[in-house]
Amino acid sequence: MKALTWQGKGSVSVEEVPDPVIQEPTDAIVRITSTAICGSDLHLYEVLGPYMHKGDVIGHEPMGIVEEVGSAVTNLRKGDRVVVPFNISCGHCFMCGLGLQSQCETTQVKSKGSGAALFGFSELYGSVPGGQAEYLRVPHADYGPVKVGSELPDERYLFLSDILPTAWQGVEYADVPAGGTLAVFGLGPVGQFATRIGVQRGLRVIGVDPVPERRAMAERHGVETLDYGKGVADQLREMTAGRGPDAVIDAVGMEAHGSPVAGFAHQALGLLPDKLAQKAMETAGVDRLAALHTSIDAVRRGGTLSLSGVYGGTASPMPLLTMFDKQIQVRMGQCNVRRWTDELLPLVEDDADPLGVMDLVTHRSGLEGAPALYEKFQKKEDGCIKVVLNPGA
Numbered sequence: 186m187k188a189l190t191w192q193g194k195g196s197v198s199v200e201e202v203p204d205p206v207i208q209e210p211t212d213a214i215v216r217i218t219s220t221a222i223c224g225s226d227l228h229l230y231e232v233l234g235p236y237m238h239k240g241d242v243i244g245h246e247p248m249g250i251v252e253e254v255g256s257a258v259t260n261l262r263k264g265d266r267v268v269v270p271f272n273i274s275c276g277h278c279f280m281c282g283l284g285l286q287s288q289c290e291t292t293q294v295k296s297k298g299s300g301a302a303l304f305g306f307s308e309l310y311g312s313v314p315g316g317q318a319e320y321l322r323v324p325h326a327d328y329g330p331v332k333v334g335s336e337l338p339d340e341r342y343l344f345l346s347d348i349l350p351t352a353w354q355g356v357e358y359a360d361v362p363a364g365g366t367l368a369v370f371g372l373g374p375v376g377q378f379a380t381r382i383g384v385q386r387g388l389r390v391i392g393v394d395p396v397p398e399r400r401a402m403a404e405r406h407g408v409e410t411l412d413y414g415k416g417v418a419d420q421l422r423e424m425t426a427g428r429g430p431d432a433v434i435d436a437v438g439m440e441a442h443g444s445p446v447a448g449f450a451h452q453a454l455g456l457l458p459d460k461l462a463q464k465a466m467e468t469a470g471v472d473r474l475a476a477l478h479t480s481i482d483a484v485r486r487g488g489t490l491s492l493s494g495v496y497g498g499t500a501s502p503m504p505l506l507t508m509f510d511k512q513i514q515v516r517m518g519q520c521n522v523r524r525w526t527d528e529l530l531p532l533v534e535d536d537a538d539p540l541g542v543m544d545l546v547t548h549r550s551g552l553e554g555a556p557a558l559y560e561k562f563q564k565k566e567d568g569c570i571k572v573v574l575n576p577g578a
């Protein structure tokens with residue numbers, strides 16, 4: 186089959202790779218009809234490069250049609266249409282029982298000290314072949330895949346694989362009091378959905394992003410917006426009676442713009458041999474903390490900071506004095522996709538499309554267009570906000 190593979194830092198290509206086969210009784214094989222590119226794929230492209238191997242199949246936002254199931258998969262049949270969550274979870278361990286599927290004890294990548302295995306996400310998360318491919322082997326298919334209807338287009342359902350539950354969890358964790366104000370840093374796909382969910386819950390929502398077309402998209406959905414710049418925390422305070430928003434979601438992560446030494450740190454990481462770069466990534470921190478530090482500055486005293494954006498490193502400096510003094514609560518983590526999908530399914534199927542899932546995708550292509558679109562998405566060129574690939578097209 187054809188699949189998108191990682192070839193080196195900043196380089197991906199479509200290659201012919203062996204078709205996946207059933208390996209465990211709980212596996213299924215899914216023929217992929219739609220599969221999206223995520224902001225998290227950009228970390229593989231750059232910062233997580235040292236954990237990738239040439240030829241790794243990437244992608245973790247897939248959906249499609251079940252082609253084959255293992256003997257223990259009784260909930261699915263050939264021909265079913267499914268969305269595949271990006272974390273691989275068993276559904277019956279202690280963590281899954283708590284609704285912490287991203288910490289699944291059956292699939293945790295213990296050798297790396299990581300949580301649940303993820304599709305297409307480097308050796309840190311189990312080196313599981315990903316979903317930007319014609320076919321995908323889905324482990325624990327007796328629990329993970331979400332069965333969906335056959336009438337509506339793929340785009341109604343596709344974002345259940347990751348960004349919609351991620352945004353939902355971000356808003357849940359933000360825990361904004363009724364009628365309160367939520368600020369969202371980063372209006373990429375995750376931030377877009379987080380702001381819309383906030384609006385749908387009757388909150389005042391202010392989105393912050395340096396990219397004009399991303400702000401324009403948010404404004405279409407009832408969100409006030411601000412450009413990212415030095416004075417943004419002051420602006421947020423001015424808009425909220427001098428206190429700051431009740432909660433801030435950071436949907437930026439370690440690709441943030443505006444950190445002075447960031448470019449250098451990223452580049453330096455790119456120049457080191459893999460082993461050294463892994464060490465640097467684990468111990469040194471990523472130096473792209475502009476959005477995170479501004480979020481801490483902006484949130485009101487006693488407020489909540491909810492991190493959806495992914496960060497790394499143990500030496501990333503944090504303003505602990507301010508965090509303590511302001512009594513800020515911080516919640517974060519990889520999304521527990523299956524915890525939220527039952528609640529989200531009726532919303533994406535609703536005729537009125539209350540979360541605007543049909544207003545996100547800006548670029549579509551067959552698999553062969555993926556390398557060019559990775560670049561476009563990373564550089565935010567051509568109004569690119571969300572890319573969907575259709576491997577069968």
Ligand SMILES: NC(=O)c1ccc[n+]([C@@H]2O[C@H](COP(=O)([O-])OP(=O)(O)OC[C@H]3O[C@@H](n4cnc5c(N)ncnc54)[C@H](O)[C@@H]3O)[C@@H](O)[C@H]2O)c1
Nearest residue numbers: 224225371372373374375413437438441442494495519520
């Ligand atoms: N927690 C999870 O389970 C989970 C799931 C999916 C994605 N993510 C993470 O969420 C983050 C966002 O993902 P995405 O797909 O929306 O990607 P994205 O890269 O398109 O979005 C990031 C946005 O942040 C903006 N930005 C950059 N610097 C900024 C700054 N200083 N202030 C305000 N905005 C700034 C960019 O312009 C962009 O619009 C990534 O870190 C991704 O890895 C986490």
Ligand SMILES: [Zn+2]
Nearest residue numbers: 223225246347
């Ligand atoms: Zn993703």
Ligand SMILES: [Zn+2]
Nearest residue numbers: 275278281289
């Ligand atoms: Zn589990």
